[in-house]
Amino acid sequence: MADKFQAIPIPTPETQHFWDAAKVGELKLQRCTVCAHTYFPPRPFCPECASRDVEVYSASGKATLFSYVINHRAPKGWDAPYSIAVVALDEGPRMMTNIVDIEQTPEALELDMALEVCFEQVSDDIFLPKFRPAGGAL
């Protein structure tokens, strides 16, 4: 478990399924059964067509590096420099994360590089989705 200052997510009833799945190593997205729109972050209705008829499904965990910064001012317990990134999931939605298992430099972190999800435990119940180069650590 990470021994550092960490903002721990507090799930709500609308997001509980996401964190329950993360705990067992699965990345969940939601999809509208009326208009087929896939979206994130979780909510119990479609932000595209307002239908409440939506479903939860397992994402592939595949993504590409969409954009990022490399933070040089570390909060307590974090080792700077480290990346704060937004990845584009293969299913369409984007999410914030950290890119791990790779050198934290502009040269190593190439935009549009292929990534895959992995999970980091930060409390008893919370496992954060992080992303590493596809095919495992370099």
Next chain:
Amino acid sequence: MKPGSIAIVGAAETTELGKIPGLSVLGLHADAALNAMQDMGIGPKDIDGVATAGISPTDLAHYLGITPTWADGTSVGGCSFMLHVRHAAAAINEGLCETVLITHGESGKSRIGSRGFGGGGGSSLAGQFEMPFGPMGPPTMFTIPVLRYMKDLGLTHEQLANVAVVQREWAAKHPRATFRDPITIDDVLNSRMIAYPFHLLQCCLVTDGGGALIMTSADRAKDFPTRPVYVVGSGESVETPMISQMADFTSSRAFRVSGKKAFEEAGISHSEVDHLMIYDAFAHLPIFGLEDLGFVKPGEAGEFIMDRHTAPGGKLPMNTNGGGLSYMHSGMYGMYALQESVRQMRGTSPAQVEGAKLSVCHGVGGMFGASGTIIMSNERP
């Protein structure tokens, strides 16, 4: 307000009342909103104005998928919604929007996702899906879209650094500016790295200060000794409370909606603008602003600033107080941008643009979360 000019056409409460353990505060707002829309047979795409208290109108609009041209977050306690109704009536009459959604939601008993005492920030969407990844405030969040912008539209590190260089030239003319000494592109690129690709001199100052404006009717303005500055156009919008969920990392939807509305209202063309303020918390904001307001095409702003069009002597003087990068930045800088536009229209700025008659003042809220545009003139239309 004008009696009888506005009607309430949709109304609903949450699906359940009493004890609702299955919904957060934001979920309660959304549940009531979906029911009200169903009540009158419309959807989120038909709404163009939002007002709410307790949560931000930005949270509400993004969650429901609304693109507003009017947002009101007046929060004065339990009667906030009465004020929202009144403000909405004025806004609709003024043509700022046509269909307004006003929502309330409060998890008073279950306390799910409520801010309340002791926080609850960890249960907000940003608290769950952004804050855990180690951001250290706006320098590490607001800046995230920029590498994508640079790759897609060709902006260089030198062009991004140059934004701060040009604004320092303007600050040099202002006795009250915090930083007035000239800087070079190398100075910017050699300043301390804050969050790659942003160096210290590409980030706004942190200072103390305040500002105030007083408004009255144009007819009454002649009763006062100051030179009147007329509001000739305005726009506003919100997009998302989460930078990661911004639809386009090379352009702000809130900027585009707000700017378009303001220019249409003023009935002006870009070539008529004598003076421009674009809220610059970070060096990329003037670049996004110039493009999203339509002064230049996507990808052209870095070169436009490099070519000195916004510098002293240029055809489009921009951020003539030195901006948040050099003048001051107390946290909500928009007031200082407005103050410089007023000074320019009064003809009293230390960096006065000779003969300026039309000033566009464009602000950002949150991190590309919200936007407001005010167009001023010293000539009454």
